Amino acid sequence: MGKTLTAYFSASGVTGRVAEEIAEAAGADLYEIRPAKPYTAADLDWTDKKSRSTIEMNDPACRPAIAEPVTDMGQYDTIFLGFPIWWYVEPRIVDTFLESYDFSGKTVIPFATSGGSGIGKAEKSLQAHCPGADWKKGQLLNGSGAGAWARSMLGV
DSSP states (O other): OOEEEEEEOOSSSHHHHHHHHHHHHHTOEEEEOOBSSOOOTTTTOTTOTTSHHHHHHTOTTOOOOBSSOOSOGGGEEEEEEEEEOBTTBOOHHHHHHHTTSOOTTOEEEEEEEOSSOOSHHHHHHHHHHOTTSEEOOOEEOOSSOHHHHHHHHHTO
């Protein structure tokens, strides 16, 4: 079995905490999908139609730049991909990540955090942006149990 990566985007730290639990349980490397221009609290105000996050999510072609690339993506066979649900789907920076690498032949396992939305629409969107990957069923992980879920996804 090859190496595993837990890649995640976290705006407020919630998804980051889940990603850390998954990486530890799975014995995976950890990579944060960080925007080249960090988000401010005002940028993340989804109630403001002029906020950066609202503008990005209203533009399906938007691809925010990522601060640093993954070192040697080729070494990973399995990628846990985490993000908060924004507007029922993954944030656009996750699309940037998916479109930056060749995931052909790699297993990608999505996980998300959300205050009320499910992961279903995000799963369809992710697969459309990255059809070459072997996508596994995603999971909404808002509380404890992320480590056990990750181990079960790896069959350990």
